[in-house]
Amino acid sequence: MKGGQKLPALDGFRLVAAFLVVCIHTSPFASWTELGDFWLTRVLARVAVPFFFMTSGYFLACSGWRGFGRTMKKLLLLYGCAILLYLPLNWYNGGLTPLQWLQKLLVDGTFYHLWYFPAVLLGLLIARQTARLGMPAALILAALLYLVGLAGDSYYGLAARIPVFAAGYDKLFAISSYTRNGLFFAPLFILMGAAGYRLRPRMAMVGLLLTLTLMSVEGFVLHAGMIQRHDSMYIFLPLVMLCLFSLLLTADGCRRRDFQEISLLVYLLHPWCIVLVRGAAKLLGLEAILIYNSLGHFAAVLLGSICAAFVLERLRPARPEPHARAWRETDLAAVVANAKTLQAALAPGCRLMAVVKADAYGHGALAVARALRRRAGIRAFAVSCLQEGVALRRHGVRGTILILGYTPPDQARQLFCWRLTQAVVDEAHGAALAARGWPLHVHVALDTGMHRLGVPAEDTAAIARLFTLPCLRIDGVFSHLCVADSREQSDIAYTQGQLEAFYAALRALRASGHEPGTVHIQASYGIWNLQPQPCGFARAGIALYGVRSNPAPVEHPLPLQPVLALRARIAAVRDVRAGDAAGYGLAFCPQRDSRLAVISVGYGDGLPRELPQKGGQVLICGQRCPMVGWLCMDQLLADVTDLPQVAAGDVATLIGRDGMAELSAEEIAACCGMLTNELLSQLSARLPVIPVGNRRTIHTDHGEAKTVAASGAGF
Ligand SMILES: *Cc1c(COP(=O)(O)O)cnc(C)c1O
Secondary structure (H helix, E strand, O other), rough: OOOOOOOOOOOHHHHHHHHHHHHHEEEOOOOOOOHHHHHHHHHHOOOOOHHHHHHHHHHHOOOOOOOOHHHHHHHHHHHHHHHHHHHHHHHOOOOOOOOHHHHHHHHHHOOOOOOOOHHHHHHHHHHHHHHHOOOOHHHHHHHHHHHHHHHOOOHHHHHHHOOHHHHHHHHHHHHHHOOOOOOHHHHHHHHHHHHHHOOOOHHHHHHHHHHHHHHHHHHHHHHOOOOOOOOOOOOOOHHHHHHHHHHHHOOOEEOOOOHHHHHHHHHHHHHHHHHHHHHHHHOOHHHHHHOHHHHHHHHHHHHHHHHHHHHHHHHHOOOOOOOOOOOEEEEEEHHHHHHHHHHHHHOOOOOEEOOOOOHHHOHHHHHHHHHHHHHHHHOEEEOOHHHHHHHHHOOOEEEEEEEEOOOOHHHHHHHHOOEEEEEEEHHHHHHHHHHHOOOOEEEEEEOOOOOOOEEEOOOOOHHHHHHOOOOEEOOOOOEEOOOOOOOOHHHHHHHHHHHHHHHHHHHHHOOOOOOOOOOEEHHHHHHOOOOOOOOEEEEEHHHOOOOOOOOOOOOOOOOOOOOOEEEEEHHHEEEOOOOOOHHHHOEEEEOOEEEEEEEOOOHHHHOOOOOOOOOOOOEEEOEEEEEEEOOOOEOOOEEEOOOOOOOOEEEEEEEEEEEEEOOOOOOOOOOOOOOOHHHOOOOOOOEEEEOOEEEEEEEEEHHHHEEOOOOOOOO
């Protein structure tokens, strides 16, 4: 969990890496110190490209390699653009045979810095394939390739003394000018990034200083001995990268798309800048400052590249901000904390199954499931239907995914292919699933009194028959309680009856020689209102999201935090005179001169239409303001007469905290006579989900940004 809430500082370091690449190609200190320049550009700056490889591997592995095809396509497209961009210079340099062109295109890159693209493309392919062997084997294989590369790079002087090697490398260099390529160089770093190993910060810090020193010594010795054919690969480079990357992964950073783009553009453009700076220097007679003074040359190239990158980045059409109009904020730190709190309340040996059906009760199933897997150690999830299960799998969620609802038997193949676990809703369903012939993982549902899904718990013969069906692998048996939220005596007795029926059925099953597997019966109210149960799982839904279904008190309250905030932009602020009217049906007729805020969210986003009539409120500038008039599909009106500072572009909070004020989902649901589950699960997919960690930035009026603490996280 340590550092789990932090985002790696990788995007920030991209800028540093791009800067180092510019150093490599401009040698800033060359006019003063040959050795200093060697150290900066041929040793230290050699971390830049491996860093880019590792970052690619890291982010691909984070998504379970799902983005592989997309990444390859994007890189190919970029390479294509870069080739076109440098064609004029190729043409100016002239004199390549078609065969040389082919070799440059496929291996060396068509301009000196473009070798990166064929290298990363081939490297990713190799890494992807070898990763299937398991990380240790893949890393060993890649390390061996790296050693072959090393002997053809920094250590060539030694390797070439052995005639067989010399001959072998001669052949190799006919195909690829350097061993610093996609076969020998890239795979190791891509796989190291994908493995995501991180040393403890202190160890990484000490390690970085130590390995950098060792690599520097290595570099100087090789340089002095004139052993290097090229100077991209060192024995200590992978260790330097391990330490550096560990530090970046544990640092507190953020994802910065603009940094990604600017570093990429600097990388792509700086060779053009070198040409242009030289041209301009000659034209203006400034050779002394801009060419012969290495620092001046470097500064001009860097400045030119950065300016060009900024201009291009600005010109590119931007995608809409996800939180431009109205959005959901899911506090992942809170959902992780809730999972841990719930887990701690369960009987020993009983694990939490996270119910993420209905898009995790409107919180965004993917973000929630990923956070729970990574940061709360949750290994089992429940959804309501096949589509929901497949959506999680497609985005790389591993572990058990139990489908609680009905899946038609003719979808058995999908269940099998996506390794989903299906609830058997009755005997006929089980038989029909088995008849499809796919070896399926299932949990048998028992009906202990709800009379919804499940084999009747008292029909022990039918339950036992399911265990004899071919093709069904019964991993568990479960039931659902229907009045566990009530503290009425009769309901408590009914729940006791359900529990007894459940355990009696399990005993009968074991007596007939069948092992029920992992059993479970508690949902959220089963955790709140019952003693810990001797089960393998407890299926928590609403409790995970830090709210109750209804205002009734519970037996064992737990310190849970609300996870969701719903916010929307104020589109406009309007004055309405006393006696005038506003909205559909002119339903709002103020008694006094009033100001109305038009807020960009409505019933089309899942809010109940009668909310304003039921006393609905919004938070603006930390104050409660009443909703007025009829709720529209995409807008609502709020009375902000007492808040003169409100302006278009401000953020209104429909659910969640704003300053000291808070509007809970429970309050809104209760005032509309709904369950909180109902309100939350109706939130529309039109509202983007913005995961928030421990801090978030809200853009208030006119682009001014302020950082506020996440709701309930206690900052
Ligand atoms: C929805 C559901 C749950 C989760 O219920 P909560 O009350 O939200 O915890 C558990 N089990 C089954 C069978 C469900 O359908």
